[in-house]
Amino acid sequence: MKKINGYITYEELKKDLLLLDNAQDKFILLAIYNGIAGKSGLSELINLKVKDVNFKKHIIKVDNREVLMDKEFEKITKEAIEQDVYVSEVVSKHGVEEYELNRDSEYVIRIRPKAVNNWGLSPITYNTLRAKIKKISAKAGFEINASQLETSGIVNRLLSEKKEWTVLDIEFELRMKNIKANAYRIYSIIKEITSYK
Numbered sequence: 001m002k003k004i005n006g007y008i009t010y011e012e013l014k015k016d017l018l019l020l021d022n023a024q025d026k027f028i029l030l031a032i033y034n035g036i037a038g039k040s041g042l043s044e045l046i047n048l049k050v051k052d053v054n055f056k057k058h059i060i061k062v063d064n065r066e067v068l069m070d071k072e073f074e075k076i077t078k079e080a081i082e083q084d085v086y087v088s089e090v091v092s093k094h095g096v097e098e099y100e101l102n103r104d105s106e107y108v109i110r111i112r113p114k115a116v117n118n119w120g121l122s123p124i125t126y127n128t129l130r131a132k133i134k135k136i137s138a139k140a141g142f143e144i145n146a147s148q149l150e151t152s153g154i155v156n157r158l159l160s161e162k163k164e165w166t167v168l169d170i171e172f173e174l175r176m177k178n179i180k181a182n183a184y185r186i187y188s189i190i191k192e193i194t195s196y197k
Contacts (some may be wrong), residue, residue, distance in 0.1 A: 006148035016140040023079030033153035
């Protein structure tokens with residue numbers, strides 16, 4: 001399939017996730033793709049806590065909505081929560097760097113324990129998360145930012161409904177689901193994709 005405006009299909013994303021070593025990194029990409037980002041600065045993802053994940057109901061509670069987890073997303077979410085050691089992308093003269101994640105952290109995305117972040121108990125910062133997304137998306141084989149990844153997920157969900165979408169329909173859908181995204185950009189991508197079929 002021809003790449004359209006940074007659009008990546010769910011199948012392509014799942015295949016590219018195999019190139020990543022850390023469940024935490026896989027979770028970040030899948031969470032954004034599935035609409036866990038936030039209206040400002042990836043706040044939903046930054047503040048997502050383990051208690052917000054309900055494996056019995058297969059959902060993640062985010063603000064005033066629930067995000068459904070398919071089997072793959074659920075599996076990676078469990079692995080991310082259970083991950084004890086993070087393998088760093090940084091290779092030093094001593095080899096690949098690894099560090100233990102603080103198991104007492106209440107957050108799904110845990111950070112390298114340092115004094116500045118309360119030994120891993122604080123949430124990840126916006127700038128750190130943005131830099132991490134850039135590194136892990138490049139390692140996974142695609143270089144798109146969080147906004148493009150979130151847009152790809154929205155496009156994928158709308159296409160799965162097998163309906164003729166207008167810009168107004170998309171704007172309404174986004175408003176109903178409390179998602180901040182560019183409806184016209186989503187419409188353009190959908191039109192371009194459907195013209196190839």
